[in-house]
Amino acid sequence: MxxxxxxxxxxxxxxxxxxxxxxxxxxxxxxxxxxxxxxxxxxxxxxxxxxxxxxxxxxxxxxxxxxxxxxxxxxxxxxxxxxxxxxxxxxxxANIEAVSSHMPSDQSESHDIVFFGLFRSPKGLGQIARSRLAALQTTGLRSARINIEGIDDYLHISGTEDVVNSDEIDNKAILFANPDIYSTLDMYTKRRFWRSKYRVGEWYWELPSLPAPWRGEASKLHEIWVASEFTRQSVAAVHTNVRIVAPAISVRLIDKLEAKRRLGLPEESFTVLTMFDLASYAARKNPLGAVQAFMDAFPLARSEQRATLVIKTHSSTVDNPTAREIRRLAALDERIVIMDSRTDQGAIDFVQSACDVFISPHRSEGFGLILAECMARGKPVIATGYSGNLEFMSAENSFLSPFRLVDVPIGAYPHAEKQVWADPDLDYFVDSLRLIYNNPALAQQRASLARENIESHFAPDVVGRAMAKAISEMGGS
Structure with a gap:
């Protein structure tokens, strides 16, 4: 000591x-x-x-x-x-390089809302937090952000200023972080957020029931935002004021052939994409199901079918059974391409743009941000017809797999005791891949409807108006 x-x-x-x-x-x-x-x-x-x-x-x-x-x-x-x-x-x-003589003011009355979040993180919560800021900027409301320190907060962001310090009490504040990191927040963030007059938490959860430790944190919040009806039902069991506020979806459109050339993928090949993190609880994303569906849909023996499976991940070198099996299958089939790199939006833009179809045989999603992004790019998406992705997916605009609910295996996901998730029908994925391969016109018809749906309901200006309405209805004045 x-x-x-x-x-x-x-x-x-x-x-x-x-x-x-x-x-x-x-x-x-x-x-x-x-x-x-x-x-x-x-x-x-x-x-x-x-x-x-x-x-x-x-x-x-x-x-x-x-x-x-x-x-x-x-x-x-x-x-x-x-x-x-x-x-x-x-x-x-004294040994720090010289800093300028001006310190930005931080008067809470100059802000309509103060955001706390993992704004520099490349992961989902960071991406959603940044999309919130971008959406609110379309409304004219004044906001400020306080970045939560994280081990992977390496992204540079611009726009809304970082709030440095203040002894003022904020009128309204939103914390974009799940309760499992509340206890790890630095002292300044804790002090400032919990002193706010009206406190909102935005939570993401992928199973039907909330973790027990989260329930105590719910009582400290005036309101909780969620991204889907699926998560709302989970949170509503512990809080009476739960509001669905969708994330904003905005993507950079890149020509498919240009993206394939940039990534070194065969231009004439039918490209199937799946994305997941092998260092996390990969079972929820069901990556082996995606690989198996691809191999069954396009057997090696049928050489006339030119197809490629792109697995966008990071931490593919981790030593766990799922990662080892994926590496083994990729070694046996040269059509399986593992792209392992640090996640950043530029890389995601190119890999999503390069695909002909995205597949997600997931077992559960709180929202399904990657699926929504691919749909915004006009890509056909095959996914499990269960959980948060039904907020924007339907039989008319995508390919939804049947499923059955099964118990979550012990150790497959945190706080999953006595919980269930989906076991998707992989035969449906196989049949849908073949259908899209053989009937691209039908696939494009659904993909066009999907893109229209995302643009109509999840564009930054649409989400910004929903956020502004929610903020105007908050207490705290």
Missing amino acids: LTQDRPIHLGSDETVSRWVWFKVWIARLIFRGSFAEWFDREMNHSGINILDSSVPSARFLTQQLLISVLRGRKSATRRLKRKVSCRSVPPCM
């Missing part, structure tokens, strides 16, 4: 020479909850009065800098410069 007779200063030689030791201790302090006590002691030792308004947000700035240190010294400096500039630099920041 760090003690007062062994102070740590960011600019000291000891910090440089014992960098690994420093990072370990900072991590322990943060996660053991003793960070605040130590920080106050260090501020006092440095002669900084954290209540002195002439040193705005000294405590928060240094706290964020120390958290950033876990990612490396260069990152720490960049993040500090990006977050804020101030007139007075505490001694413990």
